[in-house]
Amino acid sequence: MRQNKRGLLLSLLLCLILGGCGTEQISSRQHVVALIAKSTRTEFWLSVFAGAQTAATEYNLDLTIIGPETEEDYEAQNRMIEEAVAQGAEAIVFSAIDYENNGAAIDEAAQQGVQIVAIDSSVDSDRVSTYIGTDNYAAGQMAAQAALERVEGPLRVGIVNYDINSANGQQRQQGAADAFSASGRAEITAVINTLAEAEQAWADTAAMLEAHPEINVVLAFNEPTTVGAAWAVQELNLRDALFLVGFDSNVKAVDGLQDGYVDALVVQNPYAMGYLGVESAYRLLTGQSAGMEQTVDTSTQIVDRENLFSMDSQKALFVFE
């Protein structure tokens, strides 16, 4: 009897040792992750993709990057979500064109067990595990503050925003509007919602400036609208009369900043969004999601002519290739 007990104990120990060693084997299966962007063309998104690719390489993920032709086509995004799920994506890193109308598709995907990470622009779904991106309200305030600090006297503001259903654009606008009204010397004269492409934004901004010649500050809330607005300023020869605050780092916007058509840029950190978005997807898929933040705020900074070539601005503005 005693012999048997000892034998049992010993074999148990053996099992424990072998079992303990066995768990060290890491599963080598690649997880499938899809990144669905708002666009695949702008420098902002290319930088997001670069970050996402880096993370995918680092964590050995099968990453697919897709996005619609235009930044207004939420239906295409919904189709892409369905396709991604059908193709076996285990996690979707998503930036919503339409806060409300993308919600159902995301819920549907989450129903099928897909992990959801939102980057840049969130979506109306409580299945989003984490949001990684700019604090858009603060970024809007920052843009308004940049204008308030650098322009004296009363400010009459024209706002060039993109799709009205996009969450981050509206949050930025809200932030800016609140900052302006708090200052007491600024009023928003006009708000336009144009397409997120430079040509259309150029035409619409030019139209707005012609309709409201009293405007002395223009805020453009993303990369294409910034480029379009800069062109409009150049076309209407308003370089000195008008203060343009743009978003993101486009080569043309940086040229504009040097030439004076653009006066300040709110620079986000798209590379970090892509990288952290994919990294979060990896953590969700491998069960390391403990302690994951609901919202991760990536850094934002103001660049103007004075600090354009400071080391920090260089790092934020120009992608290292």
Added chain:
Amino acid sequence: MRTGLCRTGLRITTILVSMVVGMAAIILCCCIVLFLDRYRSAMVESARTSTTQAVSQVSNTVGNYLRDMTQAMELVKQSMSEHDRGRDELLTAFLTFRPYVVAVTSYSSSGVLLDCWALGRELREEIHQNLSFDLELARSAKGPYMTAPHVESIFQGSYPWVVTMTAPLSQGGTAAWVSLDLSFSSISNYINNVSIGQRGYCFLMDGMGNIVYHPQQQLLYAGLKSEDTVGLAGLEDSSYADDTVIYSITSVEGSDWRVVGVSYVDELVNRNVSEMLRLSMVLATVVLGAVLLISWLLSKLLSRPLRGLAAAMESFERDADHFSYRPVGGTREVQELSHSFDHMVLRIQQLMSTVREEEINLRKTELKALQAQINPHFLYNTLDSIAWMCEQGRTADAVKMVHALARLFRISISKGHELIPIAKEIEHAESYLQIQKYRYKNQFTYTFDVDPHCLDYYCNKITLQPIIENAINHGLDLLVDKGTIQVQVCQDGEDIVFYVRDNGVGMSQEQLRSILYRGPKDRTGIGIKNVNDRLKIYFGKQYGLHITSELDVGTCVEIRMPKLQEGEYETK
């Protein structure tokens, strides 16, 4: 009691096995710990060596690259002394063959940009800030120098990251300095492909701790990763290992650039160590298992004869009479023990038979003494009765009484034999009853019911008389009505059973016990206890008396003994 003893003591197997296995386990543990410690330090050393090797290779390559650049710079310097057209052609060719040179620029002694050669890039009309050239730095530097990485800021719509190499020109021309802006493509190809382990990498920094090139430069710029370059810049060229990371630093010959190799202890060392730990654990388990098995077998070999001895002792204890001992083998000590036990068994058995014989002899002597005695009261009373009968002229009765008395005494003596035929015993009982019947003036009657087959078997003499005496004295004497005594003899398998029944006052349980277990105090003669003891000594425990009695109903005494032929017991 026995099992309790077994539980408290330790078995020899247990002691032996646990000692051997324990020793083996301790030795194995010590060996494994020592071995793993050595192995780990050897692995760390080899990881440091391999990191250092990788870093020195990178350092050589970067050194070659820089020498190449210095030569290129010489080429550019020469071209500066050429005429405008020849210089343009030369530099265009130069740029074509060296695509990693983004731009060649020349500056006047006051730091004004004089000329720029670049392929496919257009110089800005109004240069906001030129990061490629710093007049103060150029003036303070004695010879050629390199800048930290920066963005090329003099072109329209193009902002590549470059490092700038600036060299002073010999006096004579308008240009005082010439700069080469170098992209990272050639270095990056090499450095990106260096891998130390799975995750290890190399990066390049300058003497101040600015990162020149890092395989994950954009991660650093996006604030997602950081390197403690300031700390590393203060260290000498060597390799440094802490718990998680090994850093190896080597300076690049001919510049203040330094190559830093980063490798992870975890993957280079810990994985191997844990693999080795697993192997040694498996090995240790196998060895321990083998040791366990061998020691168990060995102890079995030692303890089996002991256990055999113990079993023999146990069975000896249970039945000492019929035990015969077979000696057990084993080690010499065990054999000696076995031998002693053998002796002891024989001795004890001898002693036991001696004791038994002595007991029987004692009983016999005692019995004979008792038999020799005749209860004087009985004798006086009987003789009184006879005398009285004679006085009354009842001579016939008197003759019967005298005969009965004579028969009683004759059978009592029986020539000194202990065992007599049952017929004689019956006769003895009948004589006694006859006498008593006269004496008690026919207060009771008696009957005999004897199986004639039983008559020839033998029984102890004076077996029935004490019981009948008891029945008359205690059962019938006090009875008002007429009593009966019934004596029955029958066979029961291999046994003969006598029954003596009366319809007297009966006995309580207490009286029963006192009759069977206490000797007679108040009178002489053979008591019931004596009869019972005698039967048990002669024939064994299963034989003897069995009394059942009920108050006011009667008593039945059952006497059981084996069938005995003549002379049978003596031969037994």
